[in-house]
Amino acid sequence: MNRAHKILSVLLLGSYGLGIQLLDAQTVSGRITDRESSPVTGAAVVLQTPDSIFVSAAVSDADGRFTLSAQPEQYRLIVQHLLYRSRTVNGTGKDVGTIVLQPADRTIGEVVIKAERPIVRVEEGRLNYDLEQIVRDKVVNNTYEALQRLPGVQEIGGKLTLAGAGDVTVILNGKPTTMDAGQLETLLRNTPVSRVEKVEVMYSTPPQYHVRGASLNVVLKRPNDYSFQGEVNASYDNCYFNAGNATGNFRFSTPKLALDAMYGIDRVHTMQYYNLFSRHTLDGQVYSIEENEQLRNKSYRHNMRVAGEYHFDENSSIDLAYTGKYMPDIQEDAQTTGNFQTSDIDGRREAQMHNIALHLRSGFGLDAGGDYTHYTTDNRRWMHAEYADGNRNRFTLAGGQRIDRYNVYADQKHKLSQGWNLGYGVSYTQTHNHDFQTYTEVEGDIATPSTDSKLKEQTADFYVSLGKDCPSGISWSVSGTGEYYSIGNYRKWAFYPQASLTYMKTPEHILQLSLSTQKTYPGYWEMQSSVSYINGYSEIWGTPGLRPQTNYSVNANYVVKQKYVFGAYFSHTQDQFMQTAYQSTERLAMIYKMMNWNYTQYVGLMATVPFRVGTWWDSRWVAVEQYARHRCDDFFDLPFDRKKWILQCQWDNTFKLNKNLTFELRGFMQTPAIQGTYDLKMVGTVDAGVKWTFAGDKATLSARCSDIFNTSMPECNLRYGGQDVRMENSFYLRTFTLNFSFRFGGYKKKEIKEVDISRFRH
Numbered sequence: 001m002n003r004a005h006k007i008l009s010v011l012l013l014g015s016y017g018l019g020i021q022l023l024d025a026q027t028v029s030g031r032i033t034d035r036e037s038s039p040v041t042g043a044a045v046v047l048q049t050p051d052s053i054f055v056s057a058a059v060s061d062a063d064g065r066f067t068l069s070a071q072p073e074q075y076r077l078i079v080q081h082l083l084y085r086s087r088t089v090n091g092t093g094k095d096v097g098t099i100v101l102q103p104a105d106r107t108i109g110e111v112v113i114k115a116e117r118p119i120v121r122v123e124e125g126r127l128n129y130d131l132e133q134i135v136r137d138k139v140v141n142n143t144y145e146a147l148q149r150l151p152g153v154q155e156i157g158g159k160l161t162l163a164g165a166g167d168v169t170v171i172l173n174g175k176p177t178t179m180d181a182g183q184l185e186t187l188l189r190n191t192p193v194s195r196v197e198k199v200e201v202m203y204s205t206p207p208q209y210h211v212r213g214a215s216l217n218v219v220l221k222r223p224n225d226y227s228f229q230g231e232v233n234a235s236y237d238n239c240y241f242n243a244g245n246a247t248g249n250f251r252f253s254t255p256k257l258a259l260d261a262m263y264g265i266d267r268v269h270t271m272q273y274y275n276l277f278s279r280h281t282l283d284g285q286v287y288s289i290e291e292n293e294q295l296r297n298k299s300y301r302h303n304m305r306v307a308g309e310y311h312f313d314e315n316s317s318i319d320l321a322y323t324g325k326y327m328p329d330i331q332e333d334a335q336t337t338g339n340f341q342t343s344d345i346d347g348r349r350e351a352q353m354h355n356i357a358l359h360l361r362s363g364f365g366l367d368a369g370g371d372y373t374h375y376t377t378d379n380r381r382w383m384h385a386e387y388a389d390g391n392r393n394r395f396t397l398a399g400g401q402r403i404d405r406y407n408v409y410a411d412q413k414h415k416l417s418q419g420w421n422l423g424y425g426v427s428y429t430q431t432h433n434h435d436f437q438t439y440t441e442v443e444g445d446i447a448t449p450s451t452d453s454k455l456k457e458q459t460a461d462f463y464v465s466l467g468k469d470c471p472s473g474i475s476w477s478v479s480g481t482g483e484y485y486s487i488g489n490y491r492k493w494a495f496y497p498q499a500s501l502t503y504m505k506t507p508e509h510i511l512q513l514s515l516s517t518q519k520t521y522p523g524y525w526e527m528q529s530s531v532s533y534i535n536g537y538s539e540i541w542g543t544p545g546l547r548p549q550t551n552y553s554v555n556a557n558y559v560v561k562q563k564y565v566f567g568a569y570f571s572h573t574q575d576q577f578m579q580t581a582y583q584s585t586e587r588l589a590m591i592y593k594m595m596n597w598n599y600t601q602y603v604g605l606m607a608t609v610p611f612r613v614g615t616w617w618d619s620r621w622v623a624v625e626q627y628a629r630h631r632c633d634d635f636f637d638l639p640f641d642r643k644k645w646i647l648q649c650q651w652d653n654t655f656k657l658n659k660n661l662t663f664e665l666r667g668f669m670q671t672p673a674i675q676g677t678y679d680l681k682m683v684g685t686v687d688a689g690v691k692w693t694f695a696g697d698k699a700t701l702s703a704r705c706s707d708i709f710n711t712s713m714p715e716c717n718l719r720y721g722g723q724d725v726r727m728e729n730s731f732y733l734r735t736f737t738l739n740f741s742f743r744f745g746g747y748k749k750k751e752i753k754e755v756d757i758s759r760f761r762h
Helices: 003-019 131-135 143-147 181-189
Strands: 028-033 044-048 054-059 065-068 075-081 084-091 095-100 106-108 111-113 120-123 126-129 153-156 159-162 169-172 196-202 215-220 227-239 241-253 257-282 285-313 316-338 341-361 366-387 392-415 420-443 451-469 474-487 490-506 509-520 531-533 538-541 549-560 564-574 577-583 590-596 599-613 617-632 640-658 661-670 673-675 678-680 683-694 699-706 716-720 723-728 735-748
Touching: 028 044, 028 075, 044 065, 054 065, 075 095, 084 095, 131 143, 131 196, 143 181, 143 196, 143 215, 169 181, 181 285, 181 316, 257 577, 257 590, 577 723, 617 673, 640 673
Parallel strands: 028 095, 169 215, 538 590
Antiparallel strands: 028 065, 044 054, 044 075, 075 084, 106 111, 120 126, 126 196, 153 159, 196 215, 227 241, 227 735, 241 257, 257 285, 257 723, 285 316, 316 341, 341 366, 366 392, 392 420, 420 451, 451 474, 474 490, 490 509, 509 549, 531 538, 549 564, 564 599, 577 590, 599 617, 617 640, 640 661, 661 683, 673 678, 678 716, 683 699, 699 735, 716 723
16 A cells, blocks of 8 residues: 555544444455456445444455444445545445445646556565456456466466476465366466456465465455356467367356356367487497478367355355366377388377365364365377388387375464464375386387386375564564375485565565475376387387475565566576487487486576556566576486576567557567577567457457467577487467457346334334
8 A cells, every 4th residue: 555545544544533333343344346356455444324423444455355343233334545436335234245446537737647556466475466457458368378477477388487486386276286287277278367366476385385386376256246247258279270269157156155167168289390300320320310290189178167165254164166177089190201210100099187176264264175186098009110221110009097186284374463473284195196008019129118007106294384574564484394205115204494584664665585495296107117109210218216306496576666576586406307308329219208417506687677658558578587507417428517698588568559459569589598408599489469348348359379470489409418419399380369258247136225114113
């Protein structure tokens, strides 16, 4: 809240303070938002009797919520804020629901002051972003796309990353889940941005979230009134092939109950195109191998979610949700032509995922819950390869995977005197994984090991956290988590410390420091002693005994005027596992294998600078400069210790052409980089889009062209220790998307005026 907000609130509360009247110890609560459903902070709320006698007063918090410590049978609420029109509401119950304020212009002479809502707030060490405000007028079609518009967040290799923290975990409503990153991504791609209340960016995630390291907590809106609302969405995509999706989201809510239903169907049709140039040295002779590989994927994906939440009161609730994903017929084909071999791999796969989650929130600080995920996939592959020397290989493969994962947790927090906070909790996760593959109809000199592996994984955590909010504007927290982990014959005890400190004398200047530790475990399939084939030359090897990687990071962020963010960071990842290519010294084969490196290190600076020109140009510039070091002493016969300075720049621009029409232009650039033994050339993208809003802001039609110049994938070169490979990946990456969405929410419970019988005989 700025100084003007504070002065207005004090004047309002003081002017009504002469009429205080004692009533029973009951409460009236509610929430204040603007017309875009974003919370209004610092609104003065005055409670009066119908004949204008003052009863109580309060100021709305960061989520727009307020509570008044009295409840007459009938009352009047007066809501005032410097940036909005005052509003009067008559009520009778203890929950008044949501009060929507309309913006107001304050005119001084010839000067019109228009307020700019803050982009980011800092609360308890978290950077809270108003996602709807960030993506307003931008060509964004779902929550997953919107997350990539947060400062420092981008998608690399199909995974979200956060500048200064590397990989980032996405969680929903602050609750752990047994769904993996890909399954959660599908859910977010089918969730409209209008359902999101805020996103919390945490460089050092508090232990009660049961994830470590950096995270993005997507907080969905809670029920607060009687309504039925929803959104339907349809899109068309073209990236060499035609594809698209259709989604429907529906929500019925009362002040205590909310029911949600979502169904989406995706038509997926993609192609990836690679050129490989390999100068392969074997027994002193250099073989020049050239390949062109085309990977095609075609499928339908059915996504669904049903959820219900019931609020006993403001501080206690129960949530139950089911999420499902079904892919009945996935067609995966790989065709390779070249001077060394020509091959064709046809694949068919079926997969499905079911998740059910339960969460309980009590009124005395206890949160508890659990969830269960069941995942299955069955696949068949047929490979046929013809070699230039007349030999040929062929096989038929049948395989699959079964995963059952259970998780339970309980967290308790206490607000102690003098600003102290104490928390502690436990969690337990158990996973049963069954992988199998069987080769038949094998012909030629090719390794075809059939495997059948069952793994049981267990993780048990216990944590204690302590924090304090000081009157000086300093708040801090420290925590320690003990973990027991086992998989197969591997057993490991570990301890993970975390700490954060925030200094906020005024909202105009905020300094945040954090220390975090994180352990990441490799995928189950990557730890198998299996070999799979991309084509007749390239193979993927599993790595039994692959160790988890542990990350230690220190971050410092300085937030100015709740919109400019400057940061510095250091990150060290021990036992980093990464998949890298290697030209075999025993035969003509390119081996892709996940291996543990000694470590990776990054130290860097970042800056986010938004600016506006009038009401027609909204721009944001993000820059990250970092120094990278990758070291591995046991990479086949090629130890490496490589270092590189890397610069990333992103510039987002939104031009408001008129009230309902906006144009968007985005650019991204990264200087040459390294990844182990790889050298990655400079890369950049340019995206453009247009968005039209109509039908009273309920409908939107947008068109976007991503990666206009086909430059988003870098050329990759491997020229190290006798290895000589060049990979070109940028055949057709340009994507055109046309999207239509319509929001509705016409039903509202009618207010029924009660008949005044106060003077009648009972």
